[in-house]
Amino acid sequence: MKSPRTLTLSTVFASDPFEPGPKGSRAWYKLRQDKAGLFGLAIVAIFLVLTLGVFFGWLGQGWSVAGGGRWEPVSVDHWLGTNLLGQDIFQRAVFSLRTAFEIGLVVSLLSTLLGALLGVLAGWYNGEPGRTWVDGGILWFMGVLDSIPFYLFVAAVAYALQGWPWAMHIAMVATFWTTTGRLIRAEAMRIKSREFVLSARAIGLPTRLILLRHVLPNTLHILLVQATIAFVAAIKTEVILSFLGLGVQDSVSWGLMLAESTQEVLAGHFNNFLAASLMLFMLLLGFNLLADALQDAFDPRQASL
């Protein structure tokens, strides 16, 4: 089958062969035009700065101090009032930013790396004579992890590691990476058949170099988007785990604040609930908008991969 003329109707509109600059800059060029994406980016940036503030000790340090009375209303020294124990809600909400980013970054980074590594290996060795068990094995492992009920898995890991603070992170990484893994595996299988990979194999380039130079760089856009999505998932999961008593131990998080507020709310005290919900919602909204914008900016149909 002869190859079709390159510039059919759809390609003329979508990709343009003469745009300047490396791929990355083109994606940035498109992102700049996506208002929602920029709004998301702005939120994320603001929260990041606040988190650094907390990290370096300028903000939210007095979260555990039971300074005021129970459920004090909004006042000058307690901007958002106090909770059951008289702790300052504003301080706790701001400090939780650090917990959120800590969980989000650790989980999203590790799960994306694991997903990329195993995904590329599975995709590359799929169909390779003699090595196809690698693909089979990784797929089996993903299938197993996906079919274990998540909360039971987290609880089991939490008990197995006997209250070690990182149990929650391990459990999340161990289950989040499979989504990225499947996406990267499919992309790697597609890239493997492209001519520029065949040309690298024809000169006898070792596999690890091919994977590093030619396959992985072409999956970066998927990894970036998945990392953002994993960040959101990690924070949402922490909230539920804290409610179930499996979450953050010796610190404060929006999840803990929300768990506290379940009783307070019935008694009519909404400050704790509102503070945690609003902060959590804004951060998640920012990251979700950013993830959507990145997805469109790197959409392969536009770029001429």
Added chain:
Amino acid sequence: MLRKIIHGLALILGVTFISFLLMVWFGPDQTYTLIGKHATASQIAEVRHQLGYDQPFTRRYLDYLVELFTLDLGASNSSGEQVSSILKRTLPISLALMLPGFIIGNLLGIVLGLVAAFRRGTWIDRLITGLSVTGMSISFLIIIIALQVLLSTPYGFNLFPVRGWRVDNLSSYLTYVTVPTLSLIMVTLGYNTRFYRAVFVEESSREHIRTARAFGASPATLMGRHVLKNSLVAVSTRIMFSIPLVVVSGSLLIETYFGIPGIGKVSFDAITSGDQPILKAVVGLTAVMFVLIQIVADFVYRLVDPRIA
């Protein structure tokens, strides 16, 4: 077909092995919870033997497998009730609780996704996309608390019970199921709509849609006939494979919050009390459910897409 069954068995083996490893081998030591702190050495040895802690790893894993396959799941450590009878009692409750939300959530998602893709780029599309992104950014817990305040407390409409599950006829069923169902819908609707919209947009950019338009097909025919039928594989995959997630994980949170005695609540209590027989049963059950779904999915794909021989 045979290949699918072998895959299924391998999956179940994997799941049981990992859950055995985590829950039993590294799991919490039951002896003290069962017989209290100050028991005599011989009593402790006796209980440890009964619970099989003294057997080697492979022996205990084999016992566990035998238990699972012969459905003799033993009795709950805390209540002593037969696990299988617990399952019989709690599963229907969980299904009754989760099914309506699951069905409505997906149907609504499909409709909104279709409308957004159909009117792509217009204000309706932006509205639906905006709402779904917002929906995705609200945590499950916030929705539950907010709905509860809104509907079950004097601060709101106070129409529904705060907790509990005293269901004996349709009207009592509706009163107890409404708030949980609403919260399930609101949590999953954002994700569903966004996913279905992406599938329909992808399908409507295919070349054969342009051909159909060139032959005078109206936008409604394009969407309702060509795009929808081409998307059925992706749509059915999404629905089928989210059943175990919703029925087991989803129910755990809702039942724990609303105090509804379904499989979710039972497994949560089992987690906190380390009641292994129940945990093992639930894990085994989920794995079997996944395998069954994979087999059914294979059958559905052949039905929906002629290219899959």
Added chain:
Amino acid sequence: MHTNPPLLSVRDLVVKYRVKGGRGGLLTAVNGVSFDIHAGSIFGLVGESGSGKTSLAHSIMQLVQPCAGEVLFHGENLAHMKQASLQKTRRNIQLVFQDPLASLSPRRSIAQTLIEPLDHFRIDVAGKRHARACRALETVGLEPDVLQRFPHELSSGQRQRVALARALLPEPELIIADEAVSSLDVSVQARIIELILDLRQNLGIAFLFIAHDLAVIQQLADRVGVMYLGKMIEIAPAHRLFRQAAHPYTRALLEAVPVPDPAHANPVVLQGEPPSALTPPAGCVFHTRCPQVMEQCRVLEPLDTQINEPGLKNTAHHVWCHLWKE
């Protein structure tokens, strides 16, 4: 003039693929093909889609393991080579592909793409490799500033020239061009054809030029092989093939190519479509569509018969057809 062993010789090569899905089964893409390529010559390989041309190229490059037969480079079997000499052979045979868009790694600059083979084969001192890449670009008619650019910034013609430059860098003796000009526009295609002829002339590089378009083949090839459904059905020097093609399929192909001259009417000779390679017909694979099909064609596989004076090896005209009895 060709006394030493041919640069490349392919002996009874067979390549099979396992087909997943559908009825499954084994697809024979290449079914016992033999031919030689002599140093500095251009061998044109023509055939329609599904004839096995690309599988042949990939098995020569050891990208696909053949089930039977062997590939000899300078008389040495590629399959039995030790690592060192195999590495040398990989340097001596280079590959150029059809789709200019997919033959260059999208996220790497042209400089990185060109310097990679130089690093890999450790050609020249690291410092001089950049200059060597510039020279290669000049030979294919591109300015050195292209080095900083990325594939998506170049037109398809420019990209194909970069692919050619990359093939030239390891100073190969043979370049396999798999449909290298098929997806290019006529004016750009002509430039690449001129370039290939110059490379053969000035650098003495041999080419295995694979295409489905006989007109392009005639511009380049010294010898031409015609494949149909995995089998070689005719090999001849170009001037003989285009003047007096022996095999009915070759004649039909020649007549089917639309001639850019309205006065010359194109009669439609062949009906129907090539059968599926999963179930090749018995006897001669072309018998189901051959206008001059005979009884024996349905049963007996035709043998290799040479139809011109035995004389010189490189001008032999082979055909696999019962019409041409020894």
Added chain:
Amino acid sequence: MNRAVLSVRNLSVSVQTGLGLARVVDRLSFSLREGEVLGLVGESGCGKSITAAALMGLVPSPAGIVTADQIMLGDKNLVQLDEASLRRVRGSEISMIFQEPLTALDPVFSIGSQLSTVIRRHRGENRHQARRSSVEMLERVGMADAHRIMQSYPHQLSGGMRQRVMIAMAMACRPRVLIADEPTTALDVTTQAQVLEQLSELGQSFGTAILLITHDLGVVAQACDRALIMYCGRIVEEAPVEALFTAPTHPYTAGLLAAVPRISSAQVQRVQAIPGLVPHPAALPDGCHFADRCPRADSQCRTLTPQLQAVDGQKSIHRHACHHPLSSPSHAH
């Protein structure tokens, strides 16, 4: 040749590209006569496919902006029709077939259902009649076992057969005009010959005028009566096929003819490339777009845009847009 069945005046299409708004079709005017096969010829990016899409009103609105004084199909000006009436015309009075047979048909519907749907929509036949006409149409395009084809799905057919199904679908309602966008480019040369013959034979017997879009000059020579050569969104030469191939007057046409390889049993004519690159649609040079690559270009060519006018002054149908055309057809060059 009798009256025009499709006449286009001042058709332009602009498209958003990375480097800003680009006019990819620039004030195109041409007409298609009844029963004629008109070739729309040009290399990638010259705007021929987008012209076809614009004629059918298939250019997606946000991405492309279409303007035209008129696109007269018989007595209807398509530019003024609203979307609903345009839909009634598409597939009945003017239909289109595409290049990629594999992806042009809907993979999850049988050939029979896709074919009869078009027939029922435009010929108002009921389900039973439509099935019968579908089988008739498949036999008409040379499909031996039409009944089996009706039940089968696109992925079960070969490229050639799928393209024949497309032709059957397009011709089922006896359209006045058929636009064929590179119909045989993705087919093998033996199949291409069969499909081209099928196409022109049907065009003759149904009295349908065909606008054949291709980059292959061989196909133009064999299948077309008249041809328009396009470059960077403009028609640079328009002539009957005989004149075009023997005595082209525009340097670009001559360059194309010199670049296309020709099979000859005698001496091989070496191809000559056209120097330079096609300019980017968003950065087109002033005046004649071919000036930078044209051996005959001068300052006039780089400033004044040449208009399409008859070759030797009077009402000849051989026209070109060039300030310094090759010698007039009276004496061979």
